[in-house]
Amino acid sequence: MSAAVAENPAEKKGRFAMSRRRLILGGTLVGGAMVVGYAATHPVEAIGSVLQAGGGDPEPSVFGPFIRIDRDGWITVVNKQQEMGQGVHAGLAAMVAEELDADWDKVRVVEASGNFRAYGPQFTAGSGSIAGNWDVLRNAGAAARAMFVAAAADRWDTPRESLMVLDGVVSHLGSGKSASFVELLEDASRQTPPDAPELKLPEAYRLIGTDRVTRKDSLAKSTGRQTYTQDVQLPDILTAMVARPPRFGGTLKTFDARDTFRIEGVVDAFAIGDGVAVLAKDAFAARRGREALRIEWDDRQAEKRSSPELVRWFREIAEGRTDITPSAFQTKGDAEAAFGPDALEFGIDFPYLAHAPMETQDCVARVNGWDVEILSGSQMATVDQIQAARVALTLPGKVEVKVLPAGGSFGRRGVMAADCLVECVRIAKRSDGYPVKLIWTREDDMTGGYYRPMAHHRAWVELGPDGFPARWRHHVVAQSLLPIVTEFTAEGVKDSPYFAGASVVDGKVFTPKFPVPVQFWRSVGHSHSAMAMEHIVDQLARRVGRDPADYRQALYEKAGAARRLAVLAALRQKSGWGTLIEPGWARGMAVHESFGTVVGQVAEVRLDGPRPSVRRVVGVVDCGIAVSPGQIAAQMEGSVGFGLSAALHGAITLKEGLVQETNFDRYRCLRMNEMPAVETHILPSTNRPSGMGEPAVPPIAPAVANAMLALTGEPTRALPFGRGAAGL
Numbered sequence: 069m070s071a072a073v074a075e076n077p078a079e080k081k082g083r084f085a086m087s088r089r090r091l092i093l094g095g096t097l098v099g100g101a102m103v104v105g106y107a108a109t110h111p112v113e114a115i116g117s118v119l120q121a122g123g124g125d126p127e128p129s130v131f132g133p134f135i136r137i138d139r140d141g142w143i144t145v146v147n148k149q150q151e152m153g154q155g156v157h158a159g160l161a162a163m164v165a166e167e168l169d170a171d172w173d174k175v176r177v178v179e180a181s182g183n184f185r186a187y188g189p190q191f192t193a194g195s196g197s198i199a200g201n202w203d204v205l206r207n208a209g210a211a212a213r214a215m216f217v218a219a220a221a222d223r224w225d226t227p228r229e230s231l232m233v234l235d236g237v238v239s240h241l242g243s244g245k246s247a248s249f250v251e252l253l254e255d256a257s258r259q260t261p262p263d264a265p266e267l268k269l270p271e272a273y274r275l276i277g278t279d280r281v282t283r284k285d286s287l288a289k290s291t292g293r294q295t296y297t298q299d300v301q302l303p304d305i306l307t308a309m310v311a312r313p314p315r316f317g318g319t320l321k322t323f324d325a326r327d328t329f330r331i332e333g334v335v336d337a338f339a340i341g342d343g344v345a346v347l348a349k350d351a352f353a354a355r356r357g358r359e360a361l362r363i364e365w366d367d368r369q370a371e372k373r374s375s376p377e378l379v380r381w382f383r384e385i386a387e388g389r390t391d392i393t394p395s396a397f398q399t400k401g402d403a404e405a406a407f408g409p410d411a412l413e414f415g416i417d418f419p420y421l422a423h424a425p426m427e428t429q430d431c432v433a434r435v436n437g438w439d440v441e442i443l444s445g446s447q448m449a450t451v452d453q454i455q456a457a458r459v460a461l462t463l464p465g466k467v468e469v470k471v472l473p474a475g476g477s478f479g480r481r482g483v484m485a486a487d488c489l490v491e492c493v494r495i496a497k498r499s500d501g502y503p504v505k506l507i508w509t510r511e512d513d514m515t516g517g518y519y520r521p522m523a524h525h526r527a528w529v530e531l532g533p534d535g536f537p538a539r540w541r542h543h544v545v546a547q548s549l550l551p552i553v554t555e556f557t558a559e560g561v562k563d564s565p566y567f568a569g570a571s572v573v574d575g576k577v578f579t580p581k582f583p584v585p586v587q588f589w590r591s592v593g594h595s596h597s598a599m600a601m602e603h604i605v606d607q608l609a610r611r612v613g614r615d616p617a618d619y620r621q622a623l624y625e626k627a628g629a630a631r632r633l634a635v636l637a638a639l640r641q642k643s644g645w646g647t648l649i650e651p652g653w654a655r656g657m658a659v660h661e662s663f664g665t666v667v668g669q670v671a672e673v674r675l676d677g678p679r680p681s682v683r684r685v686v687g688v689v690d691c692g693i694a695v696s697p698g699q700i701a702a703q704m705e706g707s708v709g710f711g712l713s714a715a716l717h718g719a720i721t722l723k724e725g726l727v728q729e730t731n732f733d734r735y736r737c738l739r740m741n742e743m744p745a746v747e748t749h750i751l752p753s754t755n756r757p758s759g760m761g762e763p764a765v766p767p768i769a770p771a772v773a774n775a776m777l778a779l780t781g782e783p784t785r786a787l788p789f790g791r792g793a794a795g796l
Contacts, residue, residue, distance in 0.1 A: 152473065154699075177285075193447070386415070525561075549586060
């Protein structure tokens with residue numbers, strides 16, 4: 069391997085050093101603030117100072133790690149989840165503020181750094197942020213409230229039961245005495261927190277479930293003050309870009325960087341894994357330097373097939389015509405019995421999908437001996453600490469990850485291999501202690517893999533005398549998202565209520581292995597399984613001459629699916645299902661459960677050539693207690709846009725192993741004139757909250773497909789609509 073080597077900058081004018089987080093134990097007062105375990109800095113304040121390595125926060129203090137209150141009356145809630153545009157920070161803060169009885173207008177949120185000791189595993193996935201923190205954050209707020217009440221009771225020598233708290237003020241109604249949290253701050257810090265604080269009943273909520281729970285970052289984003297990884301500027305920071313193999317599974321053979329070093333601003337160029345990194349003083353020089361590289365790739369083990377070949381192969385796998393051994397995900401009755409000539413056969417192809425967040429992959433890192441310091445929109449902070457430590461040959465406790473908000477992710481920043489971060493740390497090891505910002509261009513992001521898996525569903529269904537499924541065989545073909553784990557591939561099919569009345573169920577998953585890397589994509593396996601199941605059910609209903617809503621209702625009754633029945637009933641009423649609609653238009657329905665949430669959608673559709681035009685989507689959701697109704701509606705709208713974008717246009721295709729969609733000119737997103745009006749109706753509930761960031765994505769494609777079926781009588785056999793098998 070031949071390559072010239074450049075000298076590092078001669079002088080170091082500054083250090084990539086951050087002041088250590090101030091950690092206050094025992095509820096003591098420092099700098100005017102009582103900090104419960106963790107005094108987090110604002111992300112903007114964090115820029116220019118990465119946390120010194122040393123193993124994370126000490127043990128939480130009397131209030132735990134999630135709350136701080138300063139002498140100006142501000143209550144800061146520490147968010148251990150990744151805020152990537154979904155607005156989860158508002159719901160998390162509201163759970164604390166509700167039980168604390170804080171003044172919502174005086175509540176703000178900061179991002180927690182990676183800290184396993186304080187927070188346990190930190191990852192944001194599976195629409196689990198609200199549900200996963202429901203008990204922890206309510207208890208934190210309730211415990212803090214109890215401590216302020218105890219402080220006031222001691223001060224006024226009155227029973228705690230005689231006191232009330234409202235908007236950060238403790239009052240004694242009998243005497244008219246009152247004191248704010250600020251006034252009680254020092255006394256409250258000396259109280260012992262209760263082991264099991266009393267929590268409010270849902271009927272007592274004054275904040276949760278109201279329109280007051282709105283985002284806390286709107287102003288910063290509207291004015292450009294929000295700091296993302298791309299915005300980070302530090303003294304002497306270097307910018308890196310990496311040339312990677314054009315085919316998945318390819319490796320680096322040789323490279324020549326002599327022309328690269330002639331580019332002004334280029335500092336270094338070197339092999340990094342199977343790629344070549346170019347380090348420069350700015351992004352422009354790094355990109356020009358990368359373009360000047362002369363590289364020879366080794367494609368002997370690379371994927372060289374085109375998408376049509378993969379589609380044919382997946383179909384053969386589903387039909388059992390290959391040597392790939394399946395695993396069963398659900399078996400009932402005599403699953404090995406042959407299906408007769410009366411069995412109805414269904415097949416549908418799904419393409420690879422890119423995540424395409426607006427902020428491409430990026431990371432800032434510095435490696436200084438044993439210490440590793442990172443600024444990143446990390447979705448899996450705990451995993452990222454472990455991966456960074458592995459690459460830097462240090463201990464996870466010596467890795468500090470300062471988590472910044474991310475400009476989107478949809479799963480891409482949650483790669484278990486932490487590919488972008490690992491690249492950045494490897495490059496930083498070569499930078500002699502200088503901070504390094506690694507930037508992926510849009511083309512890097514689109515062609516870099518970790519896609520929603522390509523998939524094929526094949527089903528055979530025999531109907532009983534009553535017109536409902538009596539025997540159902542279902543094969544799913546897709547690459548596995550995790551080694552030896554197939555449950556994500558079959559989710560949304562496994563234990564479907566549509567199987568309840570069947571005497572035979574034969575569900576199998578086939579997981580072929582080849583070099584194209586795949587990753588969790590918003591709603592994961594449900595993103596294709598909902599389309600398969602809901603479109604099959606509509607075809608079955610029309611086959612026996614039943615209304616699709618009536619057919620679903622009967623199946624849900626057989627399965628005892630009470631939540632689906634409630635969603636279906638509301639959906640019929642809110643959408644005007646069964647009423648006349650003007651000529652050329654039709655309604656399509658889909659109801660699906662994922663991440664503990666049931667979502668039903670009805671789409672109003674007409675055909676403009678081969679593709680559908682959607683003007684209205686009515687959504688009904690049962691997500692348990694609606695912590696933030698406004699954010700739930702926003703997630704429904706965003707999910708419809710996201711899912712419809714994929715259903716209409718989304719496809720990553722290969723030609724001789726090369727990705728054809730390199731930017732938004734070929735990987736089209738939904739345009740403003742294609743976005744339908746979306747109505748959201750939330751079913752009241754006293755159940756604990758369930759997910760909302762993903763569950764509204766799966767139903768939109770089948771709702772549209774079922775409307776198209778009503779218009780044409782022809783089923784959809786591949787997504788995206790109008791482009792044939794796997795987006796070809």
